[in-house]
Amino acid sequence: MKKLLDIFSFPVLIIISLFLGSAPIGAQPHLLEKINMLMAGQLTAPIDIFDLFMHSTPIVLLILKTIFYLKDKNNA
Template sequence: MLDWLDRLSLPLLLILALTLGLAPFFPEPHVWEKLKMLAAGELVRPIDIFDLLLHGTPWLLLLAKLIRLLSKPRHGPSL
């Protein structure tokens, strides 16, 4: 069911999260600005919601990939 997530490269997701997920970097990362707006109840304009989705998606995919990797059963050598 989540084969598409398994096929995504972890380094690629990390690069996406650190570039698109944080851009623009100054004066503060866009995703951080939008999360603060969301917490304050000020995320109401469609462009702001789109920005949160655009800049937040790489982080969500990276988190999902890491959870999936850590939850896979490990098949070590059996004695």
């Protein structure tokens, strides 16, 4: 997993996370909409589940990369 995360740099993950996390600009972001649907139990359509996965993946990767980075920094 760590080798996969080493492919992406922090700036790239931050930019992608901000872009996909806030898309579409001007309306309610899809990520917030899908999280609200998940909390309400309305996330049943496959396209909505895929949309949640697509918009949240860069954020999850950024969090994991940060955890591994901090763990390696503390061990050094």
